[in-house]
Amino acid sequence: MIRISSQFxxxxxxxxDASDPTNIRLRLRDDNTADVRQWFHFRLQGARAQACTLVFENAGQATFPGGWEGYRVVVSYDRRNWFRLQSGHYDGQRYVFGLTPDFDSVYFAYFEPFPWERHLDLLGTADASPVATVSDLGATPDGRDLNLITIGRAAPGKRRIWVIARQHPGETMTEFFVEGLLERLYDTSDPVSRRLLERACFFVVPNMNPDGSVRGNLRTNARGVNLNRAWREPDMTDSPEVALVRARMLGTGVDVFLDIHGDETLPFVFVDGNGMVPGFTEVHARAEQRFSDTLRAVTPDFQTERGYAQDRFSDEMLTLASKWVFHQFGCLSLTLEMPFKDNANLPDGLFGWSAARSRRLGEATLQALLAALDAE
Structure with a gap:
């Protein structure tokens, strides 16, 4: 008998309705307290060797319906090795995909999950590193720890580099990015890492939204707040994650800031800067260009031709992390986006954009950060 479960x-x-394997009817679930839907992660059992067709009946009512165009579902039998289905069809209302499972259990997800246990392992690796320490900034609405990893030692004359990820919990590629960045930064035999830690101290929040991550939300925390719209006036009741990180930033100062995200619709890796924010000068423009030029030189996964159109400035922009940080500190402050689909500039038919590519992008980004410091 076929069974579908998601209580994990x-x-x-x-x-x-899962009674007919050729027409398994599903609906995308809302975030726990918000009218937001797109993330999915579930297990199908009891269908070994049966041709299964699965349908998201409300795909057209997803938060980003354009995200289904060209999208392929991520699949795993063992929750460690994930691959993309070769096909899927979106008709404007429904998204239909199929698989004949090789085993009794198979997992489907919007992107490769980054489990809470892996997050705890990431913290353990940091604790074991001679160059890193882990501290607790405070508690989330559900009572989980909000952790900060500090790499290197703060000292007079050293630059302060902040990196945050997973404000939107369904953007799991962002924590894989941080994992790759951190592992290279811990490597004391890597010349890029050594030079960076000579000149800077890193402050990294690998998961800004622990509650939303565990709950299976796409964009909001346990209180239904989109954290990347809370930076101007964070609230210790509804958005303590932002309030706690912002307070620490104000205490340390910020010289470079990266906010790591995933984009459901655009099949590219790109950054979004601050050209529309008051106070943006030619000096800031050159710093953004230098970062982008370096990252493009070290990884063909990055490009500068496609990204977000520049909006006219309004105070509402200061609710976004990278805009608030730039406005507050006047530093290089960027939002870096990765795709949920594939990188159209360098497609991979088997894996699409993946956890492995996210990790390697994190590693490569250290060279762009070094270039940013060298130019000062």
Missing amino acids: DSGAIEVV
């Missing part, structure tokens, strides 16, 4: 870390799906 980051699980999310609603089952309409």
